[in-house]
Structure formats: C-alpha cells, structure tokens
Amino acid sequence: MQMSVAEIEAFLAREFPQISEGGDFVLEEVGPMSAKLRLRYHERHLRPGGTISGPSMFALADVGLYLAILAQIGPVALAVTTNLNINFLRLPEPRDLVAHCKLLKLGKRLAVGEASLISVGSEAVVAHATATYSIPPGAVT
Amino acid sequence: MQMSVAEIEAFLAREFPQISEGGDFVLEEVGPMSAKLRLRYHERHLRPGGTISGPSMFALADVGLYLAILAQIGPVALAVTTNLNINFLRLPEPRDLVAHCKLLKLGKRLAVGEASLISVGSEAVVAHATATYSIPPGAVT
Amino acid sequence: MQMSVAEIEAFLAREFPQISEGGDFVLEEVGPMSAKLRLRYHERHLRPGGTISGPSMFALADVGLYLAILAQIGPVALAVTTNLNINFLRLPEPRDLVAHCKLLKLGKRLAVGEASLISVGSEAVVAHATATYSIPPGAVT
Amino acid sequence: MQMSVAEIEAFLAREFPQISEGGDFVLEEVGPMSAKLRLRYHERHLRPGGTISGPSMFALADVGLYLAILAQIGPVALAVTTNLNINFLRLPEPRDLVAHCKLLKLGKRLAVGEASLISVGSEAVVAHATATYSIPPGAVT
Numbered sequence: 001m002q003m004s005v006a007e008i009e010a011f012l013a014r015e016f017p018q019i020s021e022g023g024d025f026v027l028e029e030v031g032p033m034s035a036k037l038r039l040r041y042h043e044r045h046l047r048p049g050g051t052i053s054g055p056s057m058f059a060l061a062d063v064g065l066y067l068a069i070l071a072q073i074g075p076v077a078l079a080v081t082t083n084l085n086i087n088f089l090r091l092p093e094p095r096d097l098v099a100h101c102k103l104l105k106l107g108k109r110l111a112v113g114e115a116s117l118i119s120v121g122s123e124a125v126v127a128h129a130t131a132t133y134s135i136p137p138g139a140v141t
Numbered sequence: 142m143q144m145s146v147a148e149i150e151a152f153l154a155r156e157f158p159q160i161s162e163g164g165d166f167v168l169e170e171v172g173p174m175s176a177k178l179r180l181r182y183h184e185r186h187l188r189p190g191g192t193i194s195g196p197s198m199f200a201l202a203d204v205g206l207y208l209a210i211l212a213q214i215g216p217v218a219l220a221v222t223t224n225l226n227i228n229f230l231r232l233p234e235p236r237d238l239v240a241h242c243k244l245l246k247l248g249k250r251l252a253v254g255e256a257s258l259i260s261v262g263s264e265a266v267v268a269h270a271t272a273t274y275s276i277p278p279g280a281v282t
Numbered sequence: 283m284q285m286s287v288a289e290i291e292a293f294l295a296r297e298f299p300q301i302s303e304g305g306d307f308v309l310e311e312v313g314p315m316s317a318k319l320r321l322r323y324h325e326r327h328l329r330p331g332g333t334i335s336g337p338s339m340f341a342l343a344d345v346g347l348y349l350a351i352l353a354q355i356g357p358v359a360l361a362v363t364t365n366l367n368i369n370f371l372r373l374p375e376p377r378d379l380v381a382h383c384k385l386l387k388l389g390k391r392l393a394v395g396e397a398s399l400i401s402v403g404s405e406a407v408v409a410h411a412t413a414t415y416s417i418p419p420g421a422v423t
Numbered sequence: 424m425q426m427s428v429a430e431i432e433a434f435l436a437r438e439f440p441q442i443s444e445g446g447d448f449v450l451e452e453v454g455p456m457s458a459k460l461r462l463r464y465h466e467r468h469l470r471p472g473g474t475i476s477g478p479s480m481f482a483l484a485d486v487g488l489y490l491a492i493l494a495q496i497g498p499v500a501l502a503v504t505t506n507l508n509i510n511f512l513r514l515p516e517p518r519d520l521v522a523h524c525k526l527l528k529l530g531k532r533l534a535v536g537e538a539s540l541i542s543v544g545s546e547a548v549v550a551h552a553t554a555t556y557s558i559p560p561g562a563v564t
Contacts, residue, residue, distance in 0.1 A: 300455055306537070335482075336481065336482070336504055336507070337478040337479070337481050337482040338478070338483055340477065340481045340507075341476075341477070341478040341479050342523070344477055344478070362511070363477055363511055364507070364510065365508070365510050365513055366477070366481075366508070367506070367507070367508040367509075368506070368507055368508075369505065369506050370503070370505055370506070370507075372502055
C-alpha cells in the first residue's frame with residue numbers, strides 16, 4: 001500500500017475539496033485492496049420517504065472504491081470511473097451508511113472493485129455495487 | 142399515456158419537492174414510452190476537473206427514466222429503482238446535459254429503460270445507463 | 283433451506299435434463315443463501331486462445347445463482363433471470379472453474395445474488411457477476 | 424471502416440473457427456460503428472420452456488459487438504470483453520434472433536457498445552446488452 005488514511009485525507013483536502021470539505025464522507029479504514037468509507041447521515045441525502053437517496057449511495061460506493069485504488073497506487077494518478085452497476089436491495093434507514101469496498105482486480109489499465117453498503121448497526125446489505133476504473137498509463141507497474 | 146409534462150410537474154411539486162424545487166431538472170418532453178429530462182448546468186454539479194459529476198449523471202438518468210414510467214402509468218404508483226448500470230463514455234463539458242430516456246419494457250412487475258446523456262449542442266453520448274424499476278402491484282394492468 | 287444437493291440433482295434430472303445430462307455442471311454445495319457450482323473443464327467451453335469462453339462463464343454464474351435460489355424456495359417455483367452483469371477480470375486457465383454464489387436478497391418478487399468465479403487450485407477471482415431473478419408470485423412468503 | 428462483411432468472414436474462418444464453423448452466427452451487415460448479427464435458430468440454443476437460452480443471447484450480443492469493433496479497427500487487434508450487462512425483457516420465441524449492435528465509444532483503450540436483440544418478424548426487444556471491450560495498445564490511433 002502506498003497511502004495511509006491520514007495521507008489520503010491530506011490529498012483529498014488539497015485536490016478534492018468538494019469531497020473533503022462537505023464532511024459527508026469519513027474514510028474509516030484502508031487496507032490491502034480494500035477501504036471502508038462512511039456516509040454521515042444528513043437530511044440533504046434523503047429522498048422522498050425518508051430514505052437515503054440513490055445518488056448518495058452511488059457516490060458513496062464510487063468514492064469508496066476510488067479511495068481503495070488511491071491507497072494502492074498512490075497520489076500520482078487520477079483513476080476515472082468507466083462503469084458502475086448498482087443493485088438497490090433494501091430501503092436504507094435514515095442513519096450512517098458504510099461502504100465496505102474491495103478491489104477484485106488492479107491491473108495496469110483497469111481496476112475493478114465491489115462495494116457492499118451497510119447501515120450502521122445492521123448487517124443487511126442495503127445496496128451492492130461493482131465498478132470499473134481506468135488507470136492512467138504508468139501508474140501501476 | 143396517462144400524464145402530460147404539466148401534470149407531471151404538478152405531481153412533482155406536490156410529492157417530490159426535493160426534485161422540483163431545486164430547479165436542477167427540467168422535464169422537456171414526454172412521449173409514448175419516452176422522456177427527455179434536462180440537467181441545468183450549475184457549479185454544484187461539478188467534480189474536480191470541471192466536469193459534471195458521476196452522481197449528478199446518475200440522478201439525471203434515474204429521474205428521467207422514473208418520469209418516463211410515471212407518464213405511462215400515472216400518479217397512483219411509486220416505482221422503485223432496483224438496478225442501474227451506467228457507462229461513462231466521455232467527460233461532459235460544463236453545460237446543460239439532456240437525458241434521452243426510452244422504456245424498453247413496461248411489465249406488471251418490472252420496467253426497464255435506457256438513457257443516453259448528451260451535452261446540449263453536441264451529438265456525442267457522454268454517458269449511457271440502463272435501469273430496472275419495480276412496479277407496485279396493480280399499477281399496470 | 284428447502285432442498286439438499288441430492289434433492290436439487292433429482293429435480294434437475296427431471297425438469298432440466300439440458301443442465302443435468304451434459305455433466306458440465308457439478309453442484310458441490312448448498313447452504314443458507316449460498317451455493318457452489320463447478321464447471322468441469324471440457325474442450326467445448328474453450329474460446330480462441332485456449333481459455334474458458336464468456337458464455338460458459340455466464341452460464342456457470344447464472345445456473346449457480348439459480349440453484350442457490352432453488353435451494354431456498356424449493357422446487358415449486360421457476361425463477362427467471364432478469365439482469366446479469368459480469369466483469370471479466372483475468373483469463374481463466376483451462377481447468378475446472380467454481381462459482382461461489384451468495385444471495386444478497388431473497389424478496390417476494392426479486393432475488394439478487396453475486397457469484398465469484400475461481401479457477402480450481404487458485405485464489406484469484408477470474409470473473410465476478412451479479413444477477414437479479416424474478417420470483418413467481420406466492421413462492422416466497 | 425477497415426473491414427467488410429466478406430473480409431470479416433474470412434478472418435473468422437481463419438482465426439475463430441469455433442464461431443465460424445458452427446454456422447450459428449450469420450453476420451448480416453456492418454456499418455460505421457455498427458453491426459447486425461443473426462443467431463440461427465437451432466434446438467441446442469433452447470432452454471427449458473422452449474425459449475432461447477441466456478448464454479446463447481449473451482454470446483450473440485458479445486460476438487456482435489466484437490465484430491462491430493473489428494470492422495472499425497481491422498484484423499490486427501484482439502479486443503477482450505471486460506464487462507457485459509444484459510437485461511432479459513421478454514421470452515424469445517423459438518426462431519432466429521438478430522442483435523442490432525451499435526458502438527457508443529471507440530477509444531484508444533476502451534470500446535463500449537449496446538446491442539438490442541430482436542426476434543425476426545417482431546419488433547419487440549427481447550434482450551438488451553451493453554458491453555465494454557479492452558483495446559490492445561496501438562490498435563486505435
């Protein structure tokens with residue numbers, strides 16, 4: 001691994017203030033080919049019916065997998081999402097949601113990972129996503 | 142078709158103020174098994190690099206297909222997204238984006254549609270999504 | 283769980299001789315919300331380059347998840363695949379391939395599962411699929 | 424475009440006899456960023472219930488899109504499927520099925536396309552797929 005949680009947080013504050021400053025996302029953990037990202041509950045993530053919105057869940061899975069890649073390849077590179085497939089399984093309760101992210105492949109050109117979104121205090125998977133990222137040339141050797 | 146553009150707008154203002162009040166989305170057209178929804182360009186949709194963010198494109202495709210279903214089945218029913226697969230093809234320019242939505246199937250239990258997202262003034266497809274919606278019992282007969 | 287491996291095999295021999303008689307698929311295990319299905323290596327599954335073909339991997343994931351559902355809901359019902367998304371991660375070697383299938387949701391109308399395809403004797407995931415199945419009315423109560 | 428229908432057929436007979444010799448697939452047309460591929464009806468494509476099987480439809484979409492890419496970039500290159508997402512919309516009747524394939528993007532590293540599968544003599548889309556292909560370095564300039 002190339003970056004710790006603290007190094008990723010510093011990188012985000014510098015390069016991606018949109019993600020960092022909102023305070024919506026808290027990076028809980030990075031590990032080999034993995035990351036856990038928490039979406040802090042806030043009214044603006046809600047959709048009609050009081051549950052967390054689809055775009056918020058999409059963003060949580062997407063950012064979580066991006067950070068798992070970043071931890072592996074380091075701050076030199078900008079991976080770009082090329083495909084994301086998400087299944088919405090249960091209506092999430094209005095509380096924090098954690099994406100458990102796992103990279104299935106980290107190649108020279110493409111990375112693929114999956115994210116299971118789980119409401120804090122629960123065990124059931126609320127949504128499950130798989131996504132593909134294009135890796136810039138030279139970032140993975 | 143069960144609902145016109147004006148009827149859908151009134152329904153949204155009443156039932157989904159989150160969508161309606163922001164003014165981000167403009168329903169341009171509904172037709173048989175189709176809809177066109179515009180995302181008005183705004184700084185808060187941007188992601189690093191100055192292009193429109195993934196979650197904003199996700200939301201545009203998802204809401205557009207939802208409204209295409211609503212136009213067909215009427216205001217009695219609440220369809221729920223069960224799956225959405227999106228391919229990001231080109232970086233969108235910082236301008237309005239229109240989702241051209243087409244329903245491929247409207248069954249009693251499931252609806253499936255596709256959305257092509259195109260920057261205004263361009264012809265290239267910026268992103269392409271397909272999605273499935275669960276239809277409440279009794280809504281389609 | 284409603285059915286054991288032996289009961290599923292008897293059901294397949296009676297109802298799905300196409301799956302059963304070929305001898306391509308061996309059901310290794312069923313458990314709560316899970317199944318392991320093996321694709322026996324055979325030349326006719328190959329594609330150019332000597333690796334196992336995409337359609338064979340698609341079928342392995344799809345049949346494996348179908349059997350995981352069958353084990354849970356019993357022989358009364360015919361679940362139908364409505365969506366399957368598959369990521370091909372590595373070229374599989376010319377040997378047996380096992381789908382590790384897990385149901386993420388088993389609802390009254392829809393079941394969703396994921397399958398990780400792993401070459402026997404290896405640990406790397408060769409392909410990963412998620413799929414949705416429509417459940418006939420009355421099968422899950 | 425780099426290759427005609429006849430040139431592609433000759434290439435397949437030489438390089439992919441598995442596709443070519445079976446006689447299952449008939450390339451009906453290639454055009455700019457597009458192709459039409461027909462699956463000839465045969466008993467061995469059936470699944471229980473007498474409809475065309477999922478793996479056969481998967482293969483039709485995948486091969487059709489592969490040939491659309493081949494027509495554009497020429498015979499030097501071997502594109503590899505990295506992701507395929509397919510929605511099954513209606514049970515296909517036991518007759519020929521045609522994949523109408525369209526490339527949405529042909530980049531230097533990735534190509535993305537969609538395929539609508541339609542029963543001959545009908546208008547309804549039986550299945551719809553989108554897929555991503557990895558393009559070998561140097562094939563698209």
